[in-house]
Amino acid sequence: MDVVMLSRLQFAVTVFFHFIFVPLTLGLVVLLAVMETLYVRTGEEVYKRMVKFWGKLFVINFTLGVVTGITLEFQFGTNWSRYSEYVGDIFGSLLAIEATAAFFLESVFLAVWVFGWNHVSKKVHLLAIWLVAIASNLSALWIIFANGWMQNPVGYVLRNGRAELSSFFEVITNPFAWSQYLHTIFASWMLGGFFVLGVSAWHLLRRNDVDLFKRTVRIAIPFTLALSLLLAIQGHHHAQVVAEIQPEKLAAMESHWKTGTDVPMYLLTWPDEAQHKNAIEALPIPGMLSILAFNSASAEVKGLDAFPADEIPPVLPTFLSFRFMVATAGIFILLALAAWWYRKDLEDHPRVLKALLYVIPLPYLGIMAGWTVAEIGRQPWIVYRLMRTSDAVSPVPASSVWLSLAAFIAVYTFLGVLDIYLLSKYAKKGPEAQA
Structure with missing residues (x-):
């Protein structure tokens, strides 16, 4: 493999490992803030125990996420120096704001929250976790x-x-960025909801602290269902943004080869990139792709034949990732609906509880598939x-990237295993005993 592919692989490895931690941080902190709000409003001790239990899992995840995130940005200097030199005036300013403003605010108030129990008032402590939630999601925004x-470069000039x-x-008003942000946030909050439901299901199956976890799922179920539905709606909108701004990506997502109007959507498709067509096309829905992309069956949808061969994205990985x-x-929608249906006595429905437990990894895989579509497409x-991409890589030998890639895989695998181990250990341990 050449240095371009090796550098892409290294960045993919580090981003995906880092993104094990990011969505849970964004989603769990919002639920944590809601739980503590209930504690401050009601004064019931059960909510305080709930907050401390989920707060411990949040801090574990956040800490390891910071470690994996710090090394990530260094690659713009080591592996992508030509990219940094060419667009650093724009890209660097956004990362600088994220680090000096949002991340700083997030870290400071997390420290106040972690060490502030019994040292600050309840309302100040509650304010701290809400500020952590706001700052975390602002950090993601930048x-x-x-x-x-x-994805959609705007607000620049080519000079010098x-x-x-x-x-x-x-x-900062880039329509593609805002659509992408909402899609990412809704997915991350939904993941946080399913994580809470999955861990709670594990305890309810064993009848551990039933009152606490029944209250927990009653908080998490409507939150998760709402986010699952919002994600689907916003995902459709984001696909239309992609169709408008990046038509070749949409064509790769749907394995659509020939430009036309009244374009059908095939329920069964398999791309044949070598022949520039689909090896399998079956079960068409007439005009559906035109309707989904532009709200009109008569709308023209550009196929991959409309673009130069050297500007067509890899079709198969984009297509499969999108389908997944x-x-x-x-x-997610079906499972969230099932949890909502049985919300009043969920502890008496072991099949739904087991489904919630076993589905915990799936939102991670779904989000990573989405980012695969965004980046490979x-x-x-x-x-x-x-x-x-070939013009952006640093002028370094491939052997150097091989070495750093192996090192990153080793270190990040260790951190990933450590995160899963610690989350599993303390999730199974459960809340502190009632005073």
């Missing part, structure tokens, strides 16, 4: 602004052989139609 700019910022307002993501979204561009 990261998505940076990635959204790579590089892209320079011309309108910060255009960058959509399939998981359907599973943008190729061959690192900045869409502005800079190719």
